[in-house]
Amino acid sequence: MKEHLKNDLENINHLLDITKKQGVEYLDFITNRPTSVHHIPVWEQQGLPESGYGTEEALQIFNKRFEPVMVGSSGPRYLGFVTGGTTPASIVGDWLTTIYDQNTQSTKGQGDISANIELETIQLILKLLGLPDSFLGGFVTGATMSNFTCLAVARQWQGKEQGRDVAKEGVSGPVKILTATPHSSSIKSLSLLGLGSSNIIKVKTAGDDREAICIQDLEDQIVKLNGDPFILISSGGTVNTVDFDDFSEIKKLKDKYRFWWHIDAAFGGFAACSTTHSHLVEGWEYADSITVDCHKWLNVPYESAVFLIKEQYKVLQVETFQNSNAPYLGDPLENFGYLNFLPENSRRLKALPAWFSLMAYGKKGYQYIIDNNISLANQFGQMLDGSQDFKLLAPVRLNTVCFTLRDDEKQDEVGRFLEVLNNTGKVFMTPTFYNGHKGIRAAFVNWMTNENDIQLIFKTMNDVIAELK
């Protein structure tokens, strides 16, 4: 064995110890870790070392070059995008995922059967979200891939409804897709699936100040399709203003018309476990497919999301994802293996961090996280609403606060304000554009965030305003 490999193997205990120590230091001080990088260093690119340095020295090189720019993105005041944190249990699960390094595929057989853990985790997630076990689920890297997976099966369904096997024959002719305010990742998925990112029929929203779909316009558009099967992409929490389509009304349309109903509930789906907001997802169990992101509100490390597709479509799912020229893999409908049900073939045991977190904190633990974040978002929204310098761009419907500078004359200063705010390193938010306004989004999805954080954030925002005056 080559020297460094041999030494590393002999010293694995020490290597994991120093790594653990470093990890604990990061986690212990996460609330003070800057949430942004102020000055991007100029890195001289290093070439591939001839014989390597061994792991301890590689760690030192990492610490010198890259560690200083690791931001506190899993900390309590990182409100950018929709970035969840990592619960302690999920970190343990993630470490063990790496250590055991299973290639999660099947439930039976002589090799790896860790798919049983994944299937069990899906059941836990269904229970957490109050969904029936008629969904077959699996883990993918994020909500983008989940939307892709669900829409790929929807594409197969749509083709079959018209007598075509799209998986075999390819897409031909336009596929009708109706949607009001889809997340960009669904549009990207349409492009990846050869359906065309601009081939959507835009349905009106429920009002000028809404992102949810207008049910009447949806029905009008459906009628215009003259019975053609179509795909509906609906929202279980839009990314800007967390608006929800009316799922109970969509269910009524589903009883009347022929369509595949997909819900992107990347983070909004967790409303299901709130004590106050579960009504927002009422009726979502009737959807054909649902996207739920775990690295958002489940607070497990990146990359983790689930697709939930009604089990009745598993033949379509296999037709879409089967490794059809690999007979040695067997018949996927008899011998279940994830590689015939989703895009990736080889894959890590992505479910384990989620399994640990769900087992460690249970339903009540997640109820607390969700309720706490919703309450903080509302308190923060009230602070902004009552201030002279900020105003809300939309009501706080769940966990995201979408706001701008109060003075419309200062629209051009929104970007500068956000840049200076983020440069403080005390908080991180992301820009947006909503209802003709440049805006800012603050998404509360971290299990650690508390009232002191929002006080500090609000104070920092006021300091920045004073500095810019």
Ligand SMILES: Cc1ncc(COP(=O)(O)O)c(C=O)c1O
């Ligand atoms: C509603 C919605 N869908 C999809 C995504 C994409 O998620 P990911 O980055 O995990 O692919 C996001 C990300 O914020 C989202 O909010």
